[in-house]
Amino acid sequence: MRHAHIHLIIGALLALGLFAVPAQAAPVICEKYGSTTVQNGRYVVINNVWGADTAQCIDVNQNGGFTITQAAHNKPTNGAPASYPAIYAGCHYANCSTGSGLPMQASSSSFGSLRSSVSMSYPSSGTWDAAYDIWFDPTPRTDGQNTGAEIMIWLNKQGSIQPVGSQVGTVNLAGGTWQVWFGNIGWNVISYVRTSPASSLDFTINTFYADAISRGYAQRSWYLTSVQAGFEPWVGGAGLAVNAFSFSSGGGGTDVTAPSTPGAPTASGTTSTSTTLTWGASTDSGGTGVAGYDIMRATGDTFARVGSSTTTSYTDTGLSPSTTYRYRIRARDGAGNVSPDSATVTVTTQAGGGGGGSCAVTATTQNTWNNGYVIQPVTVTNRGTSAMNGWTVTFTLPSGHTITGIWNATYTVSGGTVTVKGLAHNAALAAGAGTSFGYQATRPDGNTQVPSGYTCA
Template sequence: MRHAYIHLMLGALFATGLFAAPAQAAPVLCEKWGSASIQNGRYIVQNNVWGADTAQCVDVDQSGGFTITQAAHDNSTSGAPAAYPSIYAGCHYGACTTGSGLPMRADASGFGALRSSVTMTYPGSGTYNASYDLWFDPTPRTDGQNTGAELMIWLNRQGDIQPIGSRVATVTLAGSSWEVWYGNIGWNVISYVRTSPATSLDFAIDTFYADAVGRGHAQRSWYLTSVQAGFEPWIGGAGLAVGSFSLGSSTGTDTTPPGTPGAPSASGTTSTATTLSWGASTDSGGSGLAGYDILRATGDTFTRVGGSTTTSYTDTGLSPATTYRYRVRARDGAGNLSPESATVTVTTQQGGSGGGGCTATATTQTAWNNGYVVQPVTVTNDGAAPLDGWTVTFPLPSGHTITGMWNASHTVSGGTVTVRSLDHNGDLAPGASVGFGYQASRPSGNTQVPAGYTCA
């Protein structure tokens, strides 16, 4: 019951010459690895029967789509699909289209303006999904298996099938509701499954990628290598069709910037971190709100220090006893930026120092898909006088919950955990240390652990 679009086998087929180069014009593709270049090389249609040896033929439409005319598939829904007949722009195992601009780094100036659209037709029978496949790699790869992230966008599914991994959230993106699934099969697979079927989609690539980045499953330094749209049939598949497909830039189409976000506020400030929250922006230009940029300044110049697809952000790695100023701006799917919000000023707490001060350093002992154990958190009296009790604070990432703590007591307020010594370990001579530990749960697939421990 899962998608498993494994390309490792495909790389070997290319290496042995079994994967045929795209034909110039092929009205019907029945070869297992057959493909055809259309619109003077702008797109490539591929038959791509990678998960079975059953027959499949696709009728290529030179105007920009294809129809599956024959499909004898009968794969078990507990395993991989039989194929991924699709149309794509970009580079896939050495076969590159012309004029796509891919590979492109996800922090490039033109990335926010990339848009794709598709229209699809579904038969009444068969077991399949109808999905985009967006591939990202840490390098500008044009051949071989991408190792960064695979983003799938399921417009529809029929039958007893599900994406790789487990469901971790439900979000609203590109004006619709989507289930978010996450798993890892040697690379991160983030799937967005529409909660109600659709036959078309027109969206900014960054709308979904920004959400994946915000969840810690993708990085802005990675490269988009290809944008693909098609179907994964397990059983049958004849009659599935892509009527139209496009990838291009929306620059010049939507020129209306989003509205100004609400004034930010700060909470949970420690010596090395603070959490910001603000009122949501709105977008009326048609390309949809893609996320927010967080701007920080210690002098006169504000620079971008991070991004968020929600209305909150935790900034870490700050210096103790330092004043920072923050603003927030919104961006839409066409790359338009809103005016900057009002400014909030934050002063971090004093760090541990001499004269009875203390420091806290943490070690992550173990971590798994939806939890972790941090121990020891070592509290050291680095001052010149004895300590009569100590308190450690740290920010808890959103969605995380402390499920147990030993050798200390704790409370949680907002996003801040406050840990206090017990009767038997609060007195520390200069240079002495003591440790405590805790276990926490986190959303499945989230890779964060707390940082920014402050001792007082």
């Protein structure tokens, strides 16, 4: 597992006044922790060989970049990288650029307009990643280790390396699709690994930070302290180059408000391999508008993004027959802010092969609280080509749960299995027709489970 940059030794050198920060024309830097400023102090460039004692030199471009001209690294790929040479705006262990406006609280009206861009070049050899490293702290810290969140944006990588922690999902942001990784090493590390390599990126900082907040890994009250772009080499690294870098407060708008929660999804047209979801539209008061919706699906406890839609409907295909799935929807606005997840709908696909009396069932979680919930509608549909004279829905009631009421149906409970049957007015269904029922249940206080495994016969 890769470890994030722990630069305590840098802070010590700075405190002792041993960290030279020349303001003259950009040099070639070979000192282990050497740095310089470019563009009259607007950015700082650091060599930052924090994880190895091997040689590394960078040729600094006064226009705003650098090239690794020498790198003799040969680190194991299951451990930490050798270094993080980078160009940055803001403060890093008391080494601050000028005019960045950082630290800045992420709740500030100006935060949504913060924007950065980078252009990079890559060699064909070596083992490395090309990544932004964006730091947040609960306080407006200018020195020492940040303890809030470290957001890493991997534009490219080469070799068998991976970020801290484990993958927790995928997301579409800033014109690309990214794997999302999470780990904690004394602070939260949220890494976005591009699924198709890129050599440039132009984005608002809030685009990725809003996604991290929506996942519970960061807080709007924290402070952005620095925006860094560079490389983590394990093996070699010569030839890696930042051709251009920028950080500014213009062009991104000031929208830091998440869209409203989408309406509860419902499912229809469920077959053995697909289902169609529809939901109520979200609204956005931040000014950038709702840009689309993420469809989240789970077969166990963990939801993962399986698709997106710019409308309020989505057909999920490639499903397995006789399998129960749960779905939630979340909205995303033009600035990358993400809404809370919608209520959950439970869908059980039909058995393979269909037939004259096949029956499908979908269940929607309408409301939940600490010790109870309401499930409605539970929709029963005759997907066959002939009439059904009756239907039976079964599902699993989690341990400790008790049904306190049901409407539009009758039920019995045996062990943890609930059996529901239609009433005189809705038991018979013509081909293609449907009906619905609902129920309320209690559960142990704080238990977040709801019933699953709905089947229909």
